[in-house]
Amino acid sequence: MAIFQGTNANDVLIGGAEDDVLYGYRGQDSLSGGAGIDKLFGGEGVDTLNGDSGNDELFGEAGDDVLNGGTDNDKALGSEGNDTINGDAGDDELLGEAGNDNLSGGLGNDILYASTGEDLLNGNAGDDQLYGEANNDVLFGGADNDTLYGGDDQDQLNGNDGGDILYGERGDDILSGDTGADQLLGGENNDILSGGADDDRLFGEGGDDTLNGDAGQDQLSGGDGQDSLFGGEDDDRLFGEAGNDTLNGGTGTDLLNGAEGDDALNGDDGNDTLDGGLGSDRLAGGAGEDKLFGSEGDDSLQGGEGNDELQGETGNDTLAGEADNDKLFGNDGNDALNGDAGSDELYGAAGNDQLNGGAGDDRLFAGTEQDTLEGGEGNDQLYGETGDDQLSGGSGTDQLFASEGNDTLNGGAGTDQLYGEAGIDKLLGGAENDVIFAGGETDSLDGEDGNDQLYGEAGEDTLLGRSGNDRLDGGDGNDGLLGGAGNDRMVGSLGQDTLTGGTGNDRFIYNTGAKFSRTAIGVDTIRDFTHGKDKIVLDRTTFTALKSINQRRFVRTDQFAVVERDGLAAASKARIVYNATNGKLFYNANRGGAGFGSGGHFATLVSQPNLAATDFLIVT
Structure with a gap:
């Protein structure tokens, strides 16, 4: 040597x-x-x-x-x-x-240590290991698959080419994977991570970090702190984890999960899936057909463009479908659902929910408690459920269906159809020509404006036609029918009904669809019959003994009679007999025999108005 x-x-x-x-x-x-x-x-x-x-x-x-x-x-x-x-x-x-050193590995698989000082490390070619150590260092991995450690203080790490692993460690670091499938770990403090090209994995770890996936199918995890995650291009997976995080998917079909904290998630372009996780989160799907899940907490979900699916899940959530045809599910909690534009489906589920279809032909479904449904514009379908619900069709030709509970249905503008169900329901037609059906309990039907059709069904119902030329049919039960203004048609049907025509030329119709039966036809009270103006319409299907000319009036004048006592009515040879003293109206089926035969008392006219044969219409 x-x-x-x-x-x-x-x-x-x-x-x-x-x-x-x-x-x-x-x-x-x-x-x-x-x-x-x-x-x-x-x-x-x-x-x-x-x-x-x-x-x-x-x-x-x-x-x-x-x-x-x-x-x-x-x-x-x-x-x-x-x-x-x-x-x-x-x-x-x-x-x-x-000192402040400049280290360059050159060719081969090198190990570079910065030690103290603000150093510049460049691995160059080969699978290198770079350690920043103390102070503010700059590290470049170079070509091939490198491992970079920032160490203490504020470091800058760039993987360059190859599949690199970058550890920011302590300090506010800047990590850039560049080309290749890289792994970036920010470590402690507030770091900035950029994946670059290819499929990268970014972990913010401690501190308030900013993660950018850039190009490639990346996975970003914020870790602790209040982090900002940007997926960038392609199909990315973003996880906010602990802290109040902001997640933006960018282009591509992305998966965003806020996890813990009150997070803000934006899917941006592409068909994205957003899950708020714990906390009160804000989710915006952006363009594309997205799926949004609020999870726990009081969340805000906005579908954006595209046919989206929004699930509020637990908590008191606010859901807005926005553009196109969306599906909104409130699930647990007291939720507010707004379909906005497009033909949407809204489901309240549990909780006291508010559903608004917005524009478009929408379908709204109440849930288990007391919900409020507003169809908005378009031809909508609204369905009550268990609980006392309020349904309003809004403008358009709507269909409203009550269910269990005591529901209130309001057709609003447009020609609507309203259906009562179980419970004591209140049904309001609105401004146009509506069709209203009561349910099985004691319901209230109000046609409001327009030429409406009201059907009482079972139960002791109240039917109010109001303005317009309305048709009122009490159905089963002891019903109250009030025509209001206009020329109304009133059918008591089964039960002891009270009929009030109101102003206009009204018709009181008797037709059970079968031969006269006291049980089937009942005894109705007509409160405001006006001689020469109103008509009592008798159908020959029920009043089989009657004959008529041109299906309009009695064939003979003796088919109708006016008496002073009920006994005289039974003895009369006329088929229809009126007691002018008490206002009772009889059908005398056996014409002069003992009693009324198969006929009997079927109506009472209050205040005993004048009554003539011309006040009747005989139809088939």
Whole structure:
């Protein structure tokens, strides 16, 4: 082994072919190891050390030194001063030590340590390991698959080409994967992570981090803190984790999960899936056909463009479908659902919910408690459920269906159909020509404006036609029918009904669809019959003994008679007999025989108005 020693001057030392040791001492020295396994010590001063061939060890010592490892596998230590260390070829180990150093691995699989100082590390080619250590360092992985560690303070890490792993560790770091399928871990503090091209995995870990997936199918996890995640291009997976995070999917079909905290999720372009997780979250699907899940907490969900599906899940949620044809599910909690534009489906489920279809032909379904449904514009279908619900059709030709509970249905503008069900329901027709059906209980039907049709069904119902030429049919039960303004048609049907025509030329119709039966036809009370204006309509299907001319009036005048006592009515040879004393109206089926035969008392006219044969219409 040869030993070469310099002086206090500026020396040039060249080793030779064997294993040499070179000492530069003081001065600005130039040391070249040559062939063999050499050790080079720069000493004091600004020195240049070249390992040349062989597995060499280079020590810059004091001064701003330049260390070049050369070929083969070298070790280079900068020591004090601002050093430049180049590994060149081979698998090298470079250590900057004190000072602001510049380390370059060169070819091969190198290990670079920054140590103290603000250092620049570049792995270049090969699968390299770079350690920033203390202070604010800049690390470049270079080509191939590198591993970078930022260390303390505020570091910048760039993986460059290859599938790299970047650890920010402590400090507010900036990590960039660049090309290749990279893994970036921010570590403690507030970091900025950018995946670059290809399929990357980004982990913010501690601190308030910013994660950018950029191109490729990336996975981003915010970790602790209030993080901002941007998926970028392609199909990405974003997880906010702990803290109040902001997630933006970017283009592509993305998956966003807020996890813990009050998060803001934006799917942006593409067919995205958003899950708010724990906390009160804000979800916006953006363009595309998206699926949004509020999960726990009081969440806000906006579908955006496209045919979206929104699930509020637990909590008191607000859902807005916005553009196109959406499906909204409130699920648990007291939710507010708004379909907005498009033909939407809204489901309240559990809780006291508010559903608004908005524009378009919508379908709204109440849930288990007391819900409010508003169809809005378009031809809508509204369905009550268990609970006392309020249904309003809005504009358009709507269909409203009550269910269990005591429901209130309002058709609103448009020609609507309203259906009562179980419970004591209140049904309001609205401004146009509506058709209203009561349910099985004691319901209230109000046609409001327009020429309406009201059907009482079972129960003791109240039917109010109001303005327009309305048709009122009490159905089963003892019903109250009030025509209101207009020329109304009123059918008591089964039960002891009370009929009030109101203003206009009204018709009181008797037709059970079968032969006269006292049980089927009942005894109705007509409260405001006006002689010469109103008509009592008798159908020959029920009043089989009647004959008519041109299906309009009695064939003979003796088919109708007016008497003073009920007994005279039974003895009369007329088929229809009116007791002007008490207002009772009889059907005398056996015409003069004992009693009324199969006929009997079927109506009472209040205030005993004048009644003549011309006040009747006989129809078939």
